Amino acid sequence: MIAKDPAGRREPIDLEWIQSLPERYGWPTQNERGYKIDEVPSGLSRPLRVVVLGGGASGINFAKFAQDELENVEFVLYEKNNDIGGTWLENRYPGCACDVPSVTYQYTWEPHIWSRFYASSPEINEYLKGVAKKYDVEKYIRLNHKIEKAEWDETIGRWNIEVQPNGGEKFIDQCDIFINAGGPLNYWEWPKIEGLETFKGIKAHSAAYPEGLDLKGKRVAVAGIGSSGIQIIASIQKEVSHLYTWIRSPTYVVGNFGTKYAMGTDPNPEYTEEQKEMLRTNPELYLKYRKNLEATSTVRFGVFYKGTPESIAAKEYCQNQMKQELEGHDDIIEALVPKTFPVGCKRPTPGSGFLKALISENTTTYTNFGLNRITEKGFIDPDGNEQEVDVIILATGFNTTWVPRFPILGRNGVNLQDLYTKNPLSYLGVSAPYMPNYFTYYGPYGPLGQASAVVMMDFFTRYMLKMIRKIQTRRIHSLAPKWDVCEKFQEHANLYLERTVWADNCKSWWKGGREDGPIMLYPGTRTQYMELLDDPAYEDYDIKYQTDNQWSFLGNGYSVRDYDKRDLTWYMGLVEGKDEQKDFDVSELFQSTS
Structure with missing residues (x-):
């Protein structure tokens, strides 16, 4: 499926007319070296295809934002299960519930009226299915499709994704961007117990x-x-x-957690019908309640x-x-x-x-x-x-080593399985060296040890969208985080994390289930992490362009905005909130008064 024009307001650009101008006026188009101006405006989004692994909370989040905000992007989500929901579809054991308050374990843009202080697995799964249906993103999800291999082709700058449908014939899906939204809590195995x-x-x-x-x-x-x-x-x-x-x-x-706001002495109370109606009809009250609980998890970082x-x-x-x-x-x-x-x-x-x-x-x-x-x-x-x-x-948990469950072969044949087995080197838990045009939710050194995971998904998604737009509009063949940048980040993280309780002698799943394993958590607060993802440091990436001149994206010297009827003086503010170019009637200013 192809994402719509997010603005919903751009008029088509007559590229044929634009490209005819150099010949019409005899303008130079190519120099003695062979460099040639591409006769299109800057900001034009080239078509891209994105493949996403997973139809759980992260995948749904990506699909919603990609549908709303990306232009000229085709994307698909492959989900191995027979329904959406990810870990909340798979985990149905008695008593299964989120371990943070339900009002913080939801998308910030889709608040829900929950039945209890801690929502059960079925209720969370129904919430996710309801969101997918409401925002019409189910159409992007291919159920019963398991990704078994991903291999980067440097020549064409695309990933070859090997997909196995349940009961069908294996096929290859080729894409420009590969996003891993599978999450760390979906690979279980029987423990080795005699008999x-x-x-x-x-x-x-x-x-x-x-x-x-x-x-x-x-x-x-x-x-x-x-x-x-x-x-x-x-x-x-x-x-x-x-x-x-x-x-x-x-x-x-x-x-x-948050018993101060649990509304009573019951550790997991049901919200009364009166309370639910108050939250439903008073969005500002509900926002304050959510913010109080969310802030509690942030201000207690000193623990x-x-x-x-x-x-x-x-x-x-x-x-x-x-x-x-x-x-x-x-x-x-x-x-x-x-x-x-x-x-x-x-x-x-x-x-x-x-x-x-x-x-x-x-x-x-x-x-x-x-x-x-x-x-x-x-x-x-x-x-x-x-x-x-x-x-x-x-109840023996999951394999939490961050090693992918299938081969992901990046630049120079580097297998992410091998890389993460030896030394889980990553860039802020969102990308990995030698893996061009590859992004992930909650990779190694992501902010997993703190509060609600769902809230952070917005920041991962927005970061990925910024990267996708950069690739689209700057004629970028591929980008991957620099090895030395990842090493230096890891050096800082490892030293910093020694001052935290996470480094103490206990087995935890963010240390790969080992007592002495490397700590794969972000070295700081969620606030700091959010600010980092909000402002991508493109200089931390090795960027390969489609041509040997990185300025070729400047094209014919015009911007898309110069042609598509959007406001040419947007920087002065929009009239009636509309981003459109028009001549305004200001005749009253010049009417004579008696």
């Missing part, structure tokens, strides 16, 4: 949870106490006959610095809260409550009901021991006894 394949009951992974699985009255084992495990355990404990779980390493289970009063206070508060809720269960306190690392070392999870579930009568919690051996009927406990269960749920 897993022999279990004759029901086994489920949190990232591929079977719809309609009834756990009522069943014996259930849940392995993993990351975000998904915490939510599952809290959600199912009351309905199962017996619950088994394991604590292998400590983690902070925090009080719910992420080692040794600050904020960090120390957060650690003491969370430790005390956890100990209070687990009172009388010293073995669980000893195993679960962190002693050595501060809050924020790994992403803290709001855990309403989780701690209570761990110490309930129908729960067996094993400490300092993992699920190491599975049998046909259940698993082997720390004492060597077999415990029979009906269902095993593996």
Whole structure:
């Protein structure tokens, strides 16, 4: 599909007439070196094709803005699943919800009236589907299409994208720009546990949870106490006959975020019909409410610095809260409550009901021991006894190494898989060296450790649109961030991040699931990051032009605006807000008065 004229006001330009002028008047068009003036105005957007991987929140965001603001661009989104929604389509396990307030986990340009303080996965997925339908971007998305390879062709300056339709024949889609909107939380795999394949009951992974699985009255084992495990355990404990779980390493289970604005004592309250109506009918009130919650996540950045009063206070508060809720269960306190690392070392999870579930009568919690051996009927406990269960749920998360799931072969045959395996070098988490005309949402060193991911998508998208327009209007063959610029950014980031709690000794998914892995987070606040993306530093890129004269885009010396009937004095301000050229009636100024 081709993006429409975003302005909706440009009149066609008669290029044939423009190009006839040099011959008509005998103007020179070419010099002795062979350089030739291209007889078109500057600012003309050459046609481009964009391929986007993913139909989740990032992909929908790109499609909406590209449709509204790009000109002469054809684009398509390939989504491997049978519906849109990305991680919120795939993650359907019991209790699955966002871990930041729902009113901040939405597009800034499409506020929604949510049912609860923390929205559930189905509600978020319905929101995304509703946005796609409302803004008519579903037509750009090809469902059941999986990208399996991307290879850059330097000769023509295009990507060859290998696409495998579900049940169809593989094909190659060629594009000028390749955008990876797949996100880091979509590649799961079964953990390597002895005997897993022999279990004759029901086994489920949190990232591929079977719809309609009834756990009522069943014996259930849940392995993993990351975000998904915490939510599952809290959600199912009351309905199962017996619950088994394991604590292998400590983690902070925090009080719910933004409780000051949670409207009551319930950690995840439902909004009343009266409250929803107030937010629906009073946009200014809703904006203030959203801004209060969003600002809370920004101003508390001091928590992420080692040794600050904020960090120390957060650690003491969370430790005390956890100990209070687990009172009388010293073995669980000893195993679960962190002693050595501060809050924020790994992403803290709001855990309403989780701690209570761990110490309930129908729960067996094993400490300092993992699920190491599975049998046909259940698993082997720390004492060597077999415990029979009906269902095993593996909440073991995702592969979060940032290594692409398929080959991405850039300039000189460099494979991004190899590059990110050895050293995840990136440019602000939005592009990568040796990868021309390639952009990504939330790549290595993006701002993942802070607040809502959805809010940041606007900034990624706007950055990409600016790059696309630059390529379109400046006769650019390709651009990729300079290697030395990425190295120096990484040098600064690595040194800076040593002062943060993210560098402490804990396993986290922004360190690739390792305790000693490199920290792949942006070294600063979201505010700073937003400002960087708002003002692209084109000098940080190796730019290759379509011709050997980078000034060829100046063309015939005119701008598109000189021809397309837009206001030629726009810089003085627009009359009635209309960007159009016209002669205004000012005769009253000269009428004589008696």
